Amino acid sequence: MVKVRFAPSPTGYLHIGGARTALFNWMYAKSQNGTFVLRIEDTDLERSKQEYVDEILDSVAWLGMSWDELYFQSKRFDIYRAHAEKLLKAGLAYKDNGAIFLKVKKQEIKIYDLIRGEINFDTSYFTAHNDDGAPVLDKEGQVVLKDEVLIKADGSPTYNFCCVVDDALMEMTCIIRGEDHISNTPKQILMYEALGYKPPKFAHLPLIMGKDGGRLSKRTGAVAVSEYRKMGFLPQAIDNYLMLLGWAPGNNQEIMNLNSAIKIFSIKKINKAAAVFDMDKLKWINTQYLKQMNVVDVASFLKPFLKERGFIDESTDEMWLQKIIGLYKGRFSTLDEFLERTDFIFQENIIIDSSLVLKHLTNDKKEIFFQLAQAYETLESFDSKSLEAVFRGLVEKCGLKASDVVHPVRVSLTGKDVGPGLFETMEILGRVKTVNRLRQAFR
Ligand code: GLU
Numbered sequence: 001m002v003k004v005r006f007a008p009s010p011t012g013y014l015h016i017g018g019a020r021t022a023l024f025n026w027m028y029a030k031s032q033n034g035t036f037v038l039r040i041e042d043t044d045l046e047r048s049k050q051e052y053v054d055e056i057l058d059s060v061a062w063l064g065m066s067w068d069e070l071y072f073q074s075k076r077f078d079i080y081r082a083h084a085e086k087l088l089k090a091g092l093a094y095k096d097n098g099a100i101f102l103k104v105k106k107q108e109i110k111i112y113d114l115i116r117g118e119i120n121f122d123t124s125y126f127t128a129h130n131d132d133g134a135p136v137l138d139k140e141g142q143v144v145l146k147d148e149v150l151i152k153a154d155g156s157p158t159y160n161f162c163c164v165v166d167d168a169l170m171e172m173t174c175i176i177r178g179e180d181h182i183s184n185t186p187k188q189i190l191m192y193e194a195l196g197y198k199p200p201k202f203a204h205l206p207l208i209m210g211k212d213g214g215r216l217s218k219r220t221g222a223v224a225v226s227e228y229r230k231m232g233f234l235p236q237a238i239d240n241y242l243m244l245l246g247w248a249p250g251n252n253q254e255i256m257n258l259n260s261a262i263k264i265f266s267i268k269k270i271n272k273a274a275a276v277f278d279m280d281k282l283k284w285i286n287t288q289y290l291k292q293m294n295v296v297d298v299a300s301f302l303k304p305f306l307k308e309r310g311f312i313d314e315s316t317d318e319m320w321l322q323k324i325i326g327l328y329k330g331r332f333s334t335l336d337e338f339l340e341r342t343d344f345i346f347q348e349n350i351i352i353d354s355s356l357v358l359k360h361l362t363n364d365k366k367e368i369f370f371q372l373a374q375a376y377e378t379l380e381s382f383d384s385k386s387l388e389a390v391f392r393g394l395v396e397k398c399g400l401k402a403s404d405v406v407h408p409v410r411v412s413l414t415g416k417d418v419g420p421g422l423f424e425t426m427e428i429l430g431r432v433k434t435v436n437r438l439r440q441a442f443r
Contacts, residue, residue, distance in 0.1 A: 002034025010052035013224035038067035168197035232335020311346035384423035412441035
């Protein structure tokens with residue numbers, strides 16, 4: 001029976017790296033009909049915060065990963081202490097200055113990692129070092145090994161110790177976590193051995209790097225999952241993107257939902273090489289998911305965001321909103337982009353960039369703008385077909401070319417020089433805003 005866990009420390013928000021670790025654990029559990037445990041490692045009472053706990057639980061749930069069991073390490077301090085006492089009694093640990101240490105002997109440690117194969121750590125790994133980096137030697141000139149802290153002087157247990165006690169008691173079969181934890185693994189093996197527990201299997205996931213080749217930073221994508229949510233990404237798209245960071249479904253397939261992924265997921269197929277986080281790729285995937293959705297679903301996804309910005313309210317016409325989405329479908333990859341492109345529809349007044357004004361709203365267009373405003377004000381049916389017919393007629397009458405007027409009109413109505421069909425845009429914008437903006441263009 002497979003049992004795995006995602007064990008975040010609530011000392012910060014859930015980031016892309018953590019979400020990827022959670023997802024690989026979850027996919028592995030689901031693919032094996034196993035159990036997925038969420039364990040909040042809140043032993044650092046000072047740095048752990050309730051708001052981070054809430055955000056982590058929220059984000060994991062939003063990404064569609066349901067957990068079978070939930071634990072908080074802060075509620076298990078007596079269990080860790082009892083285990084430390086046991087080691088003290090057995091003579092395998094000792095007390096010093098209020099802290100409890102595990103005695104570390106000279107030895108080599110081998111771990112077998114499902115992704116990276118065998119990893120060996122020799123005794124030098126446990127050697128104590130001076131501030132200048134030189135090994136500490138005893139009176140006989142022998143290297144001194146660094147004993148491992150189990151319980152700190154303030155009574156709080158260390159990460160490594162809690163992790164081992166819990167992974168053993170909770171009967172984890174495989175530990176899937178980030179590569180940055182490889183260095184902890186030999187210490188944890190020693191603790192398993194001292195406690196008489198059998199170590200689980202390990203699988204250390206490759207690092208995720210920024211596109212610039214450096215560590216994932218805020219600029220290169222290390223943003224909280226909740227931020228991506230606010231930016232208007234779909235959880236399905238984020239899951240799909242995360243699963244590609246270190247794993248591939250094969251056959252060059254990139255769009256794959258979780259249900260299909262868990263049917264073919266295999267830890268052994270995870271890459272050793274670092275994965276690169278590519279925001280453009282994530283956006284591309286989000287666009288693919290948005291394209292597959294019908295306008296009704298996109299509308300219900302967008303509504304809360306639009307409401308929050310005061311762009312729509314309860315009285316907003318649902319059909320109108322769906323029409324806007326239909327017109328812009330395929331033209332936006334996130335909610336932010338949708339708003340960037342459509343803000344002019346919802347806003348009362350728009351601000352037109354002066355460079356666009358200079359380029360497009362030249363005086364030779366003044367007359368046609370005036371004529372268009374007049375005609376549109378009284379046009380019987382304000383639909384794209386009628387709007388276009390009037391437009392073409394007047395443009396010809398003024399001795400202009402339609403192509404020379406389309407861009408200036410678009411700029412005056414939308415504040416942008418690109419967008420979908422001009423007359424569909426006018427229809428959606430409505431008579432009042434269209435006429436007002438045409439008039440205001442030359443004021
Ligand atoms: N609490 C650790 C972290 O957030 C978990 C490490 C582990 O999975 O063992 O990095």
